[in-house]
Amino acid sequence: MSYEGQMLDDLRMPSKAAVETHLLTALLRHRGVVKEFAKDEDIVNELAGEFALSQQQRNATLERIYRKENRTVQSLLWLRLLFRAADNLAKLGLVSRPTATYKLSGKREWMLTEKGFDEALNLEGKQDLDKETLGVRSFEVQREVKVIISTPRPDSYDPVARDKRLITRASTSYFRSRGFRQAVIEAYDCKCAFCGFKLCSPDSLSWEVEAAHIVPNNFQGKDDIWNGLALCGIHHWAFDVGWLSLTPRFIIDVSSRVNSLSDKFAQIGKVDLIRMFGSKKTRMLLPTEKNLFPHETAIAWHRSNRFVA
DSSP states (O other): OOHHHHHHHHTTOOOHHHHHHHHHHHHHHTTTEEEOOOTTOHHHHHHHHHTTOOHHHHHOEEEEEETTTTEEEEEEHHHHHHHHHHHHHHHTTSEEOHHHHHHHHSSOEEEEOHHHHHHHHHHTTOTTSOGGGSOOOOHHHHHHHHHHHHSOOOSSOOOBOTTOOOOOTTSHHHHHHHHHHHHHHHHTTTSOTTTOOOOBOTTSSOBSOEEEESSOGGGTBOOOGGGEEEEOHHHHHHHHHTSEEEOTTOBEEEOGGGGGSOTTTTEETTEETTGGGTTTTOBOOOOSSGGGSOOHHHHHHHHHHTOOO
16 A cells, blocks of 8 residues: 555545545535635635544645755645646546646636536536526636637627527537526626626525526527526516617616506515606616626617517
């Protein structure tokens, strides 16, 4: 048995397989990404707590000789065990290594792949959940997000995809669709662009806010950030059916038909969720980067084709 193996055995450290399992489920809880392992990082302490590691187990130091420079290198045994588990998950194609993730996000993190995402859901007994509704990142979808948010905003833009095809789970379009949802929701900080409502599920896996197409899917609207808005469920529906729209200056516009509604309609308590925008000239909440703003041609399409002025 090696020196390292003897230390693991003597200290009764958890097996690498057990650490791999816990790391996958932790990645799911942390929406697909965790930082590189370093002492006192939250994920390091969180996983140590799951295994109820003692202070001795957490702080045990492994000494190795670095032969190229003829010097002794010290490292925490627990951190080395975490790295070995993550490295094996990467070899199995379940996570991406920090070097690969850095090229996408600019952050040195371990990230779930689609295969790892599926495995983590299976481990948690949540394999029936629709990944498209979850706020969990995967390496493949993050590649699409990077393309979506980094493409320069065009002056002339057609928001309608004339050749949009049926989406299947195995297709590039499937990842594009999920990338669109992730990019839109993150651009608006997980808030409704109209009312500002922000709420995640108790397990933090999903957000109430939805990625709405300005030109809807059933009208072959493109999965581009300029054709997207983050809206809560109520205002998404109201926007789609034409109660609400936007002006070119991003002011929320209300259909004149609202005047024919009974006072009992559109109310939650004393809040009128449609009329609240009628007289205030409310400007929608916009992303911090102008490149991600809704495009005026998409807004013009909505005013002409969906909005009931």
